[in-house]
Amino acid sequence: MNLKLKIWRQDETSGAGRFKDYEIRDVSPDSSFLEMLDLLNEKLVEAGESPVAFDSDCREGVCGMCSLTINGVPHGGHRGTTTCQLHMRSFNDGDTITIEPFRANAFPVLRDLVVDRGGFDEIIQAGGFITCRTGSSQDANEVPIPKPVADDAFDFAACIGCGACVAACKNASAMLFTGAKVAHLNTLPQGKAEKDRRTLAMVAKMDDAGFGNCRNYGECSAACPKEIPLDVIAKMNRDYAVASVKGIIGK
Amino acid sequence: MNLDARTPDGPIAEKWSRHKFTNKLVNPANRRKYHVIMVGTGLAGGSAAATLAEQGYNVTAFCYQDSPRRAHSIAAQGGINAAKNYQNDGDSVHRLFYDTVKGGDFRSREANVHRLSEVSANIIDQCVAQGVPFAREYGGLLANRSFGGAQVSRTFYARGATGQQLLLGAYSALSRQIGLGAVKMYNRHEMLDLVLVDGHAKGVVTRNLVTGEVKSWAADAVILATGGYSNVFYLSTNATGCNSIATMRAYKKGAGFANPCYTQIHPTCIPQSGDHQSKLTLMSESLRNDGRVWVPTDVADCEKPSHQIPEEARDYFLERKYPSFGNLAPRDIASRAAKEACDEGRGVGPGKRGVYLDFADAIQRLGASAIKERYGNLFDIYQRITGDSAYEKPMRIYPAPHYTMGGLWVDYNLQSTIPGLFVIGEANFSDHGANRLGASALMQGLADGYFVLPNTLPNYLAGEKPGSIDTGMEAFRQVEADVNAFTNKLLSINGNRTARSLHLELGRLMWEKCGMARNKAGLEEALQKIPEIREEFENNLKVVGTDKELNQELERAGRLSEFLNLAELMCHDALERDESCGGHFREEHQTDDGEAVRNDERFAHAAVWEYKGLGEKPVRHVEELGFKDVKLAIRSYK
Ligand SMILES: Cc1cc2nc3c(=O)[nH]c(=O)nc-3n(C[C@H](O)[C@H](O)[C@H](O)COP(=O)(O)OP(=O)(O)OC[C@H]3O[C@@H](n4cnc5c(N)ncnc54)[C@H](O)[C@@H]3O)c2cc1C
Ligand code: SF4
Numbered sequence: 001m002n003l004k005l006k007i008w009r010q011d012e013t014s015g016a017g018r019f020k021d022y023e024i025r026d027v028s029p030d031s032s033f034l035e036m037l038d039l040l041n042e043k044l045v046e047a048g049e050s051p052v053a054f055d056s057d058c059r060e061g062v063c064g065m066c067s068l069t070i071n072g073v074p075h076g077g078h079r080g081t082t083t084c085q086l087h088m089r090s091f092n093d094g095d096t097i098t099i100e101p102f103r104a105n106a107f108p109v110l111r112d113l114v115v116d117r118g119g120f121d122e123i124i125q126a127g128g129f130i131t132c133r134t135g136s137s138q139d140a141n142e143v144p145i146p147k148p149v150a151d152d153a154f155d156f157a158a159c160i161g162c163g164a165c166v167a168a169c170k171n172a173s174a175m176l177f178t179g180a181k182v183a184h185l186n187t188l189p190q191g192k193a194e195k196d197r198r199t200l201a202m203v204a205k206m207d208d209a210g211f212g213n214c215r216n217y218g219e220c221s222a223a224c225p226k227e228i229p230l231d232v233i234a235k236m237n238r239d240y241a242v243a244s245v246k247g248i249i250g251k
Numbered sequence: 252m253n254l255d256a257r258t259p260d261g262p263i264a265e266k267w268s269r270h271k272f273t274n275k276l277v278n279p280a281n282r283r284k285y286h287v288i289m290v291g292t293g294l295a296g297g298s299a300a301a302t303l304a305e306q307g308y309n310v311t312a313f314c315y316q317d318s319p320r321r322a323h324s325i326a327a328q329g330g331i332n333a334a335k336n337y338q339n340d341g342d343s344v345h346r347l348f349y350d351t352v353k354g355g356d357f358r359s360r361e362a363n364v365h366r367l368s369e370v371s372a373n374i375i376d377q378c379v380a381q382g383v384p385f386a387r388e389y390g391g392l393l394a395n396r397s398f399g400g401a402q403v404s405r406t407f408y409a410r411g412a413t414g415q416q417l418l419l420g421a422y423s424a425l426s427r428q429i430g431l432g433a434v435k436m437y438n439r440h441e442m443l444d445l446v447l448v449d450g451h452a453k454g455v456v457t458r459n460l461v462t463g464e465v466k467s468w469a470a471d472a473v474i475l476a477t478g479g480y481s482n483v484f485y486l487s488t489n490a491t492g493c494n495s496i497a498t499m500r501a502y503k504k505g506a507g508f509a510n511p512c513y514t515q516i517h518p519t520c521i522p523q524s525g526d527h528q529s530k531l532t533l534m535s536e537s538l539r540n541d542g543r544v545w546v547p548t549d550v551a552d553c554e555k556p557s558h559q560i561p562e563e564a565r566d567y568f569l570e571r572k573y574p575s576f577g578n579l580a581p582r583d584i585a586s587r588a589a590k591e592a593c594d595e596g597r598g599v600g601p602g603k604r605g606v607y608l609d610f611a612d613a614i615q616r617l618g619a620s621a622i623k624e625r626y627g628n629l630f631d632i633y634q635r636i637t638g639d640s641a642y643e644k645p646m647r648i649y650p651a652p653h654y655t656m657g658g659l660w661v662d663y664n665l666q667s668t669i670p671g672l673f674v675i676g677e678a679n680f681s682d683h684g685a686n687r688l689g690a691s692a693l694m695q696g697l698a699d700g701y702f703v704l705p706n707t708l709p710n711y712l713a714g715e716k717p718g719s720i721d722t723g724m725e726a727f728r729q730v731e732a733d734v735n736a737f738t739n740k741l742l743s744i745n746g747n748r749t750a751r752s753l754h755l756e757l758g759r760l761m762w763e764k765c766g767m768a769r770n771k772a773g774l775e776e777a778l779q780k781i782p783e784i785r786e787e788f789e790n791n792l793k794v795v796g797t798d799k800e801l802n803q804e805l806e807r808a809g810r811l812s813e814f815l816n817l818a819e820l821m822c823h824d825a826l827e828r829d830e831s832c833g834g835h836f837r838e839e840h841q842t843d844d845g846e847a848v849r850n851d852e853r854f855a856h857a858a859v860w861e862y863k864g865l866g867e868k869p870v871r872h873v874e875e876l877g878f879k880d881v882k883l884a885i886r887s888y889k
């Protein structure tokens with residue numbers, strides 16, 4: 001396949017970025033999107049030009065390291081698919097493809113297509129855990145957990161922290177990401193003890209880290225490669241309301 | 252080289268508890284005076300950093316990804332073993348111990364393996380308490396499945412994403428400690444060298460992968476948890492960034508490297524489709540619970556679509572050759588059997604390098620929805636990559652490099668031959684011998700991180716004066732200068748070959764000569780050719796850009812430089828280990844029907860290599876392995 005690429009190039013966070021046009025020939029339709037970029041970079045390096053920086057690691061859709069907004073859609077818009085899992089057979093010979101970083105104020109560009117998603121780590125650090133000292137846990141089968149509850153928790157826990165939800169949202173809201181973790185932990189009996197504290201702390205950190213408000217556009221869930229449902233946001237809002245009320249009464 | 256394993260005395264089942272009792276402790280008030288460096292925050296490093304911080308030590312941790320949650324552990328699919336015997340099918344600590352020693356083809360240290368089996372049950376308790384959503388039965392209790400090399404169901408799993416859920420558990424514990432300030436976490440930092448002070452590991456030098464800043468860090472002890480080196484083959488199931496810089500730099504500073512030739516080739520991966528490929532994708536071993544592996548009996552049938560080949564014209568070769576384990580034969584055995592079938596010309600698909608993994612029977616028996624429930628995400632992955640649906644026709648699979656049993660030598664305390672340098676997880680050589688059983692790497696990583704290291708590290712720290720090291724010391728200046736000189740060298744070659752193209756060349760050579768099957772002539776040839784590739788690397792490499800910016804070509808070149816050194820070490824080790832054992836198959840040593848033949852008289856030991864300088868042949872030392880509690884026997888799965 002032969003393709004035209006419009007790729008965002010930016011040297012550093014403070015620098016100005018711009019689109020640059022490239023042409024690439026003889027791309028195998030069996031190669032992945034990132035392998036197509038690898039090929040481009042090989043050609044650029046051979047020609048002594050600076051290669052396009054982009055993030056990736058597992059290249060099988062689970063680490064959440066890859067990003068990219070492809071033709072305006074985070075991860076390229078194939079249901080349940082990350083950029084690294086996207087294959088060139090989904091494109092046509094002769095296509096022009098626009099490639100940009102995930103765009104959000106809370107995700108500053110570090111170089112070209114690489115962004116800083118550190119805000120997500122901070123949200124987890126604020127309360128995305130169950131406090132349990134190593135070695136002091138009871139037997140794992142002590143508390144039976146009904147299969148549907150465990151299955152729900154798994155569905156929420158499937159989030160890979162990629163940031164597509166934020167990039168897809170006009171307000172750059174992190175509600176889907178945060179909601180997924182809150183829902184995972186708040187659903188399980190083990191997570192109940194810290195439920196209120198967790199919800200309040202994570203929501204507060206989300207605002208702090210510069211993510212925007214949720215206006216129920218729903219773009220986040222549509223872009224999510226793990227198909228995290230919008231329900232997690234409603235669930236988090238409920239838990240938040242309960243925790244806030246308790247907080248007021250408690251005072 | 253001192254290879255005293257420091258294995259405690261006493262009966263095997265009591266060694267660990269006695270050892271914990273006799274180990275020195277650091278009292279809680281003093282712990283905060285100690286500082287440890289954790290390089291790598293995957294399952295092993297993440298769990299260890301969280302636990303040490305919780306105990307009160309100061310931890311500084313590094314990873315090369317943009318978040319600890321992305322370590323390669325995240326990609327583990329199938330599950331984690333534990334001797335819980337929840338299925339009441341005869342499992343026990345002793346059976347897991349026995350299976351692991353036997354599975355490792357009698358090339359591991361018994362005392363370590365026993366300890367691993369002992370703590371395995373605690374891991375599951377810990378993970379459940381953290382909120383890891385393991386699969387459950389309708390009654391609410393934990394579910395199990397079987398993995399290769401075992402006749403009991405002891406594998407715990409979270410759909411096809413067990414590693415993800417376990418890592419997110421460890422990451423959450425780590426995040427809590429970061430939030431509390433007990434762990435200082437530096438993402439996008441790569442360790443480029445180790446710093447020794449008076450022969451003890453007391454610091455590291457890192458490069459900030461965003462700004463390029465080279466910086467020294469001092470501590471009272473250093474822990475490496477940097478994972479395995481399968482990417483020496485270029486194409487493997489590992490994440491593209493997995494590398495051996497940390498362990499190889501430690502090796503060059505005097506840490507013994509044990510059994511580098513022990514690599515695991517996983518039988519069930521999606522076959523290679525072309526030169527554009529940057530990695531290979533695993534299809535979890537758990538699929539062999541329900542999938543049946545076959546090839547056409549007759550070479551002439553190989554071109555036909557699978558559904559046109561009648562039952563009687565199929566060779567279910569694992570079931571035929573290994574009736575008692577069948578499709579669940581261990582990985583080394585299953586991989587070789589697949590290679591053998593393809594070598595006979597009976598492979599299927601493009602290039603005839605593939606065998607079928609067929610779910611038709613299971614779908615008929617259990618229904619498509621049950622199969623979807625068990626393996627849905629794996630079938631999805633397969634479809635995305637190949638464009639085929641495994642519900643409709645059999646998967647095509649082929650072996651690929653996956654895991655490395657070799658690694659830095661460690662004693663019972665997980666300390667390397669450099670005092671103060673500890674090595675955990677896939678980066679060390681312990682526990683799996685010459686072949687790792689499925690679902691045992693996650694177990695080992697978490698055992699090391701949650702339960703072993705936090706009990707053995709204090710014994711070292713108690714003998715050290717805390718805070719006596721600082722980065723102003725001459726040793727740090729020297730190492731920083733070396734690191735900068737090396738980077739400048741890479742940038743100044745300005746030749747014509749990209750790091751990727753050289754890596755591809757090295758990987759092909761290693762796969763052919765030091766892959767699934769090895770022989771003397773091939774290894775000697777590789778030992779000639781690797782220095783040629785290194786010469787090309789040193790004289791004709793092209794890296795664009797500078798060292799003061801985010802420069803992924805520079806990262807790639809740095810990683811390749813150590814893969815080149817490691818490749819040579821692997822070939823030396825494979826050549827000198829003149830026997831077949833586990834993942835190391837020397838063609839000269841096999842039975843008439845192609846089974847591996849060990850030589851216990853000459854090789855019942857771990858081979859530990861000592862660095863002697865670039866281009867010099869390293870020196871081979873041995874740690875003799877005693878087998879008292881599991882009798883040395885021919886490993887049979889027939
Ligand atoms: C596809 C796949 C599936 C698997 N499935 C299973 C399974 O089902 N069951 C099972 O038991 N095992 C499985 N394994 C094996 C298992 O996942 C690994 O062995 C294990 O997770 C390794 O954990 P680790 O903590 O040692 O290393 P990793 O998770 O690889 O972590 C390494 C860490 O070191 C860091 N690092 C590396 N180099 C540097 C450096 N120079 N400087 C700074 N940081 C560095 C990385 O950033 C990372 O944080 C699988 C492996 C693969 C590839
Ligand atoms: S919710 Fe979905 S889109 Fe958002 S970070 Fe998680 S996986 Fe990515």
Ligand code: FES
Pocket residue numbers: 055056057058059060061062063064065066082083084085
């Ligand atoms: S690279 Fe890991 S999810 Fe894409």
